[in-house]
Amino acid sequence: MVEAAIPDSLRFRDDEPADEPAVSLDAFLDQPNAVSVRIEGGDDVRRLGPALDRLKLVEVDFPRFRDGRGYSSARILREMGYQGELKAVGDVLVDQLLFMRRCGFDSFDPAQAIDLAVAKRALTEYDFVYQQAADGRVPVWKLRHG
Numbered sequence: 001m002v003e004a005a006i007p008d009s010l011r012f013r014d015d016e017p018a019d020e021p022a023v024s025l026d027a028f029l030d031q032p033n034a035v036s037v038r039i040e041g042g043d044d045v046r047r048l049g050p051a052l053d054r055l056k057l058v059e060v061d062f063p064r065f066r067d068g069r070g071y072s073s074a075r076i077l078r079e080m081g082y083q084g085e086l087k088a089v090g091d092v093l094v095d096q097l098l099f100m101r102r103c104g105f106d107s108f109d110p111a112q113a114i115d116l117a118v119a120k121r122a123l124t125e126y127d128f129v130y131q132q133a134a135d136g137r138v139p140v141w142k143l144r145h146g
Helices: 025-030 045-054 069-079 094-103 116-124 140-145
Strands: 036-039 057-062 085-090 107-110
Touching: 025 036, 025 045, 045 069, 057 069, 069 085, 069 094, 094 116
Parallel strands: 036 057, 057 085, 085 107
Antiparallel strands: none
16 A cells, blocks of 8 residues: 555645635736636636746636546646645545545645544555656656566
8 A cells, every 4th residue: 555645734835835815817817926726627727827927826626526627727737837835726526635635735724624534544555657847757668667
């Protein structure tokens, strides 16, 4: 079983949380001093490219657990080089945490509370992964074949 450090919350960062509320993508792009943005399902996160250096928090909304667009947004942001806090908010289920972490999410604000002991089990259940992802874990095929 993989050992993962689970903090006392569902935030996996050591820096201070953003103290500014997140605004919509259009509002963020119109406000040169904004540092927090909320991404909705249809938003194109590539529009944030020129502003990555000022971003402290990106909240990605999951209106329903079966809406996977937020996974793509997270992966795109991490591939663009975004290093700040990436928070999944809304209909986030415990069985999605591992996959969300792999896509680059490092904090969670679920609509329904998630027990931290259950979260730890969900995040540490599998020793190996099969694909490369934003979390940097080495896939099992690469471990076997170098």
